[in-house]
Amino acid sequence: MSANPANRVSSGERINITSEPGRLEQELSRRGKRLTRQRRTLLRIIDTAPRHLNVEVLLRLARRADPRLNRVTVYRTLDLLKREGLVDELDLLHLRGHQHYYETRGPRDHIHVACFGCGKVREVESELFDRLKQQIEGDCDMQITVARMEIGGYCSRCRRPGL
Amino acid sequence: MSANPANRVSSGERINITSEPGRLEQELSRRGKRLTRQRRTLLRIIDTAPRHLNVEVLLRLARRADPRLNRVTVYRTLDLLKREGLVDELDLLHLRGHQHYYETRGPRDHIHVACFGCGKVREVESELFDRLKQQIEGDCDMQITVARMEIGGYCSRCRRPGL
């Protein structure tokens, strides 16, 4: 099936190399956005913290540094980053409720593969995925700004009993 | 890019051939689920109505036939259909708010391509997409039950000015 090694997916347990500390701050500054104390705090966390942050966790982490920081500011900052194309918003197939998850956007999109059994989420890159996007870009004459692929199922350890 | 014709995407303006009226009702019945009046109403609508229904629209359509039908019943029925793998849940990249959209699940998954400018959503099938899923299934040893791919961007008529 994946006879060609170039087609093989690459495992997702990598470090987020795209987010050397300060990247988001630099980007926003470059685009003429104001860097408030609250934004710096949030950007630093998003740049360095675990992937798949949700609003709840982001707020909790931010308040360690700045206890007055408001939840609304979290929402507004995430909106800004979304509009600027600096973070992606995911729902991870509603694995846990209807909240959203956010992650910094790197040079290469990846696929999220989630197990409904154990809840583990793997990130996967694939040459086929990149080609598929190109194909759609061409055939639909679209200028793609967001590409999201989320796969749900059961991993080998959680294989559904009755299937 | 898509030199191989087999790789070309197929346009999405097709009829939903997978939902000949009664299909959902048959499926649920076959699985030993009760067919109440409310469920029949909802199933009929989902089987035949426009794609990308949200709860609001589904409820409104349902109440034409059964004015007492409750919103909670809509949620519970959609949950059932999701659990049974008969409908897919989408958010279409939050094109319009954070609501979800539902569509009957056919034999072949498709990609949703949405334009942030005009809001149009195209459905696209692709041989590459099928191969990508197979690849992940194999390489991650996953038993895939849901595969969602959503693309956002700007179509030729809405091309973003400053990009």
Place this chain on the structure above:
DNA sequence: ATAGATGCAAATATTTTGCCGCCAG
């Protein structure tokens, strides 16, 4: 100086739950 950001409270939107009476099988 001033456009734009934050905090707070309240509003809105979306989804879930508890409970009781009802109905499909």
Place this chain on the structure above:
DNA sequence: CTGGCGGCAAAATATTTGCATCTAT
């Protein structure tokens, strides 16, 4: 008959808005 289902009200969760105040530039 009876266990699953639907309606209603209320709760829980998630996100947005109005407005006065503050601050980065």
